[in-house]
Structures are given as C-alpha cells and as structure tokens.
Amino acid sequence: MLEAKLNEAAILKRLLDAVKELVTDANFECNEEGINLQAMDNSHVALVAVKLESTGFKRYRCDRPMPLGVNINSLTKVLKCAKDDDICTLKAADDGDILNLTYEARNSDRIAEYDMKLMDIDSDQLGIPDTEYDARVTMPASEFSRIVRDLSQLGESVRIEVSKEGVRFASDGEAANGSVLLKQSEGIGATASGKIKAPAKEESDGEEPGPEDEEDDEEGGSKKKVKKEKVKKEDGDAGDEEDVEMNGDAEEDEEFKGRSDNEDEEDEEEQENKKRKKKASTSKNGKPSKKAKRSLDDDPPNAVRIEMNQHVTLTFSLKYLVNFSKSATLADKVQLMMSNDVPLLVSYEFGQGYIRYYLAPKIGDD
Template sequence: MLEAKLQEAGTLKKLLDAIKELVTDANFECNEEGIVLQAMDNSHVALVSVKFSAPAFKRYRCDRPMPLGVNLAALTKVLKCAKDDDICTLKAADEADVLNLVYEAKTSDRIAEYDMKLMDIDADTLSIPETEYDARVTLPASEFARIVRDLSQLGESVRIEVSKEGVRFAADGEAANGSVLLRQSDGAPTATGPIRPKSEEREIEAVDEDGEDDDAAKPAAVKKEKDDDVEMDKDADDEDEEEFKPKADDEDGEEEKEDDDAEDEDADEDDDSAGKKRKKSGSSSKPAKKAKTAATKGKGKKKAADEDAAGVVIEMNQHVALTFSLKYLVNFSKSATLSPRVQLMMSNDVPLLVAYDFAQGYIRYYLAPKIGDD
C-alpha cells in the first residue's frame, strides 16, 4: 500500500506543469526511499528525472515497490481541482488500478477526494550513469529562463560556451544574431576537483558524516580537552554571575549605613548613585552587545543568501562549447517556479544536465547536444 501526504499540492502542480509537454505517459516508481519518475520524450532527445524523497512528505508509507502508470495530462486536470496550499494525499493499494487523491483545505473543513484510473505502461527502467562533468554553471533560474526565451526569438539553437571569460549563450537566426555573456560573480568558488550535481555532493557528504561518529572517532585526549572546555566555560559563567553578587551586597550595606549614619548621608548617597550608574551600565552592556551581534549575524546570513541567489558561479576544469535545441531549454526553464537556482552541467560530447533542487527533492533534464547541422 502507498500513502504519501504532501504539505502543499502546489509543489506537485508546478512539477507536472514543467514536464507535461515533454512526457505524455510515465510510471511513478514508488519505494521506501520515495517516488521517482524517469522518462524520455517521444523523439528520444531529452530525458527527465524527478525524485520526491520520503522525508519530504508529511507522512509516507510504501509497503513494497510499485509503479503508478499515469497520463500526465489527466493528472494535471485532477490537480487543478486542488488549491496550492491544500494538503495533498496520494493513496494506492497493492496492484490497484486507481490512484486516490485527497485534498484537505488548511483554512476550512473542506475535504475533496478524487479517483484517477492508472495505466499499465510497459517502460524499461532507465539507468543514468554517474558522470563527472568538465564545467558547472550555477545561476538564477529566472535569468536562465529569460536568456533562453529571448534567444528562442532569433533561432532554433543556442551555443553554450564555458570559458575563463564566463559563460556565453549565442544564437544565430536568419534575420539577427544574439549572445549573452555571464561573468563569474565576485567571491564565487572555483572548481578544485570532480564536478557533480550538488544534490549528489550533498548525499556523499551525508554518507561520510553518517558513516562514523565524530565523537567516537576522536582520541580520548581530544574528548577530555572538549570536556575541559565545557567545564571552563561553565566556571567562567559562574564567575560572571558572582561578580554582580558582591556589588549587590555592597549596595544593601550602603543603604543600611545610610540609615544608621546620618552624618555620612550625603557622601553615601553620592557614592551610592555613582555605584548604581556603574552597575546599570555594566549589567546592560553585555546583553546589548549580544543582541547587536545576533542581529548583525542575522543580517549577514540574509545578505549572503541574497548574494548567493543573485550571483553566477562558474566551476570549470576545461573549456566546453556545445549546441542545443532552444525549444527543449525553454521547456526546462519552466521549472524555475520550483527553485530559484539552476545548475548547468556540461562536458564535451556528453548530454547537458539542467538540474533544479527544491525542498522535496529534485528535477533533472538531460539534453543531447546537436552535432553538425542536425
């Protein structure tokens, strides 16, 4: 049995809008790790690969691997009945011939339920080999969409060239030619090793981190040093707290002295007021400093995120130049609604990889380059 609850139906709607013009019928392969779709277009020029990871669902259950053969146009129509912020649940029994979709409104008690007929699609499971690319260009998805849309007005093909100068998109048409050059953003990293899709790099890092316990792998001396640091920090905190206690006691003592000694009243009041001012300034300085530091860090993180979203990162091991069909790239760019960033992975004589990573998984497009006049 399959039960997959997605927090927002809008994510699935955007995904289908991006691939429905490339693929007509396809199998959603469901297993304990998530839901995967891999299919080629009718001309076998482009391949699309989609993955929804199991942890991305609000609730996910798949007792055994099962394919869900669907007509994407029909599924799109059924999803149009849901609001973007509706909770969407996909249900299917073992060897079922229907897919049950339930939409739950977050702002009301409305629950809508639809059944869609499944198809028996005889399609071979495609194996995509892991590839190390010569160049990777990461840029805003909106910028990529604009470039391919503009150049598609001039011609049918675009030449993408990655060099030390930057990445250049050039199209030649019967009436006009055009090109767009994107240079590396300041402070962007450069390639220092094998280039793979970022989602694969994160998976490798996650495996490395989960493969061994950092604390268990550290020598005992390192652990002891770490524990000592914690104790020192604790002692330091205790000292900071004790610094204020004598001052408070002094203040009480001075007030009692003021009651007992009327002759020194004026002097004690002057000393008292000065001491209180010092205490107030001392006690308020540290929290204010911490608040300012936290606010500064928050602004720095936001600024870094904004710069990362707007910048162009070019990682290159060697010069790459290939020509591709603009019609397909325009279709790929529709996935900009899923992710603010897009990766272009290129190697000479290897299909182009256009990758979008989003919170629930990823969508990847593979496009074969044009050779000669083809």
Template structure:
C-alpha cells in the same frame, strides 16, 4: 499500499506543469525512499528524471515497490481542482486500478476526493551513468529562463560556451543573432567529481559515505599518523603537568611571604567609596538608551545579511573549456521548472548530454539533453 501526504498540493502542480509537455504517459516508481519518475520525450532527445524524497512528505508509507502508470495530462487536470496550499494525500492500493487524491483545505473543513485511472505502461528504467563533468554553472533560475526565452526569438539553437572569460549563451538566426555573457570576479574553481558529490549527499543525510579500496588505504595511513600524533600529544601533556606542579609549589612559597599592604580584604577609604558611587550612578543613567540603539542596529544588519544569503547568485567552475550547441525549444521547456527552485545548475562535458538540475526542498527534477552535432 501507498499513502503519501504532501504539505502543499502546489508542489506537485508545479512539478507536473513543468514536465507534461515533454512526457505524456509515465510510471511513478514508488518505494520506501520516495517517488521516482523517469521518461524520455517522443523524439528520444531529452530525458527527465524526478525524485520526491520520502522525508519531504508529511506522512509517507509504501509497503512494497510498485509502479503507478498515469497520463500526466489527466493527472494535471485533477490537480488543478486543488488550491496550492491544500494538503494533498496520494493513495493507491495493491489491487486497485485507480490513484486516489484527497485535498484538505487548511482554513476550512472542505475535503475533496478524486480518482485517476492507472495505466499499464511498459517502460524500462534507464541507468544514468555517473559522469564527471568538465564544467558546472550555477545561476538564478529566473535569469536562465530569460536568456533562453530571449534567444529563442532569434534562432532555434543556442551555443553554451564555458571558458575562463565566463559563460556565454549565443544564438545565430537567419536574420538576427545575439549573445549573453555572464562573468564573475576571480578565477573559476574546480568541478567536483561524482564521487565527491555522493559523499557530500551522504554526509547531508547523516550517513557514512561509501568508500573504495583506495579510501580504505588512505584511512589506514591517516589512522597511523593520528595515533602517532596522539602519543606525542600525551607525552607533551605529561611534561606540561610536571612543570605546572613545580610552578604551583613556587607560587605557594611566594604567598607565604606576601606583605600586609596587598591584603585583598582591606576596606576602601571614604574618598574611594564616594567616587565609586558617583561612577555607578553615572553609568546607570546612560546604559538603557545605548543598549536600545545597539539592539536596533544589530537587528537591521541581521535582516540585511539574511536577504543577501537567500539571494541566488551566479557562479561557475571548470576543468577544461566546453562549447556545445543545444535546441532552444527544449531548454525553454526545462526552464518552466524555475517555479520550483530559485537556482538552476548546468553541468556540461564535450560530447556528453547536458544536465539541467533544479533542486528543491522535497527532491529534484533533472533534465538531460543531447547536444547538436554538425548540422543535425
């Protein structure tokens, strides 16, 4: 049995709106890790991969792995019956042939329930190989949508070129042509390997990253070096402790011969008391306004820093020069996922499908698009 409750139905609506034109029928593969969908378009040029993490649901239960074959058009119609902020519960029994959706309104007692018929879809899950890309581009999803939409009015294809100069999107049509160059300050960095990405994702989940034989050998060497450093540190600590004991004995001897005029308990004179009271009164009188002004300035700066941090930025990394041509029709379809995330990531290598990655809080949607070769 499957029972998954989403905080907002709007997330699922946006997800299906983005992929329904590429894929008609597909299987949602359900397991203890979450919901997965993988399908190719009819022309076998593009592949879409969707993952909704179990942790992203308000409540999630999946007793055993099971496929849910659905027509995405019919499922979209049923999802349109919900409001974006409704809580959405997806249910499917082991022996039932329907997918049950329940919408609960947050501001009222309204509960709506719908059923979508399940289908038997024969589809094999494709193994997507781990690829070390030569170039990686991160940019605001709204900027990517605008670029591909504008260039699609000029031609059918776009050439994406990543060089030290920046990232260029260029389209040549029969009667017009155009290009957009995105530049950044400083030299581009190095693209991370898939192994490094997996390690980062594991650490983010609070897990230990997987290690191979080379990593284990490096860990052994690091362990030996660490042990040697700890021994040296221990010896140094013991030496410092001995020196501190000698210093304490010398200070103790010096205190025994301290003059009476340096007594800390000596009472202050009348002049000292009077001047001290004046300083205290003056300080107390001016402390409140200064504190208030400081707090106001601090809050203003904090809000500005937060806005700058949330704002999506453009960045790119490259290991080598990359130049590939893709169909704009598909890229325009991919850009519909911009409603899910403020940022999009493009990963490229020569003669390898382009990866367009929209990562949002509850999971991701990834598109793979084969490049055009020659006049094809």
C-alpha cells in the same frame, strides 16, 4: 499500499507543469525511500528524472515497491482542482488500478476527493551511469529562464560556451543574432576545480549514501546494475543522427571532517559550540581543513558560479531548454553540467528532492 501526504499540492502541480510538455505517459516508481519518475521524450533527445524523498512528505507509507502508471495530462487536470496550499494525499492499493487524490483545504472544512484510473505502462527504471563533467555553472533559475526565452525569439538553437571569460549563450537567427555573457560573481573564489560530479542531495555526517549514490564495492562484492539508455544526437540535417549515452548519475559529495582540540576543561555545551565553529575552519593540527563542497545555498541569491576544467562549447535545441526552464517555479537556482560530446545536465534542487533534465547536443551546423 501507498499513502503519501503532502503539505502543499503546489509541489506536485509545479512538477507536472515542468514535465507535461516532454512526457505523455510515465510510471511514478514508489518505494520506501520516496517517489521517482524517469522518462524520455518521444524523440529520445531528452530525459527527465524526478525524485520526491519520503522525508519531505507529512506522512509517507509504501509497503512494497509499486509503479503508478499515469497519463501526465490527465493527472495535471486532476491536480488543477486543488489549491496550491491544499493538503494533498495520494493513495493506491497494492495491485490496484485506481489512484485516489484527496485535497484538504486549510481554512475550511472542505475535502475534495478524486479517483484516477492507472495505466499499465511497460517501461524500465532507467539507470543513469556516472560521469565527470568539464564545467559546472550555477546561476539564478530566473536568469536562465529569461536567457533561453529571449534567445528563442531569434533562432531554434543556442550555443553555450564556458570559458575563462564566463558562460556565453548565443543564438544565430535568420534576421538577427544575439548573445548573453555571464561572468562569475565577485567573491565567489577560484573557478578551477577537480573532478566535477553531478549534483547530489547532501548527506549528514555518518549517513550512508542512498541507492542512487551506490557504486561498485570491490571489497564487499556488491555491484549496482546500471542500464544504459541511449538518446539520439540531434543533427541540423534530418536523417543524420548519432547515438549518445545519457550520462550523469548523482554521486555523494565529499564529506567534510574537521576536529577541534583543547576542549577538556570546557563544559559539554561549550565543547559542542566549539566543535561546530572549528569544524568550519581548522583541523586538529591547526591547519586549514579541506573545504566541503559548497551547496547551492552558500552563494548569494543572484550569484553566478562557474567551475571549469576545460573550455566547453555545445549547441542545444532552445525548444527543450525553454521547457526545462519551467522548473524555475520549484527552485531559485539551476545547475548546468557540461562536457564536450555528452548530454547537458540541467538540475533544479528543492527542499523535497530534485528534477533533472538531460539533453543531447546538436551536431552539424544549423
């Protein structure tokens, strides 16, 4: 049996609004760790991945893994019956064909209940292989929305170029051309970086990585089976297509480990305070400790951060990027992960999970 209680129905409503233009029918895969959705659009050019972690629910129970096959438009209509601040509860019985949604109003005794028929959708949970990216751009989600919306008025495609100068979005239309250059914000630090991995939810120290973060373990002999899903690379000329593997599984960020010293004569509370302070600055031998990866919340709200290993230039369909930008209602910041000849990863992370989009680049000249 599944029972998932959300403090606010707004989260589900915004998620559905963000994917309904891309996906018609999809399975919400439920297990003890949370609810996942992975689906591709009909043209196999874009893939969307959603995760709602069980810890983000007010109450969560899932006795065994189970799929909830739903029509996205139908579920959107049912969710429109809820106010944004209503407490929303999802219930489904094992092997049942009904999804029950209950909305409890916060300021009244009103309780609304809806039953929605589930569908039998034959689809596999997609495994997204690991990949390393050449560039990562972290920017305000509202700015990204504005750029793709403005450039979509000029043309159908946008060229995204990441260089030492900054990140440039350019579109060439029949009547006009336009480009927007964003430079890295002052005080962010060096733009060069080592291996750039897909964003991962932060793990607390000592916590084991979740299933998404597991890799092949040569010593233990365990191995994660990964199914590679292929998407078609768009071409300016119809009929000329290539296959591109979707890449970009999340990998656990490097943990930060620092220690403090000379604490023997301090009481327990002072020791803990000192540990926390020194953990952020120095290691046991007094040398600066290796810095942990910065989270999206470390930078100022309107900051632009650019990490780059090499120059990257790719062209994408603006229609898809405009659809992706609807997720700005869920998160204040967006990450763009790019490498030449591999799909773009657009990632929005919010308190309860994330929504990520993968988009194959265009080839040829439009």
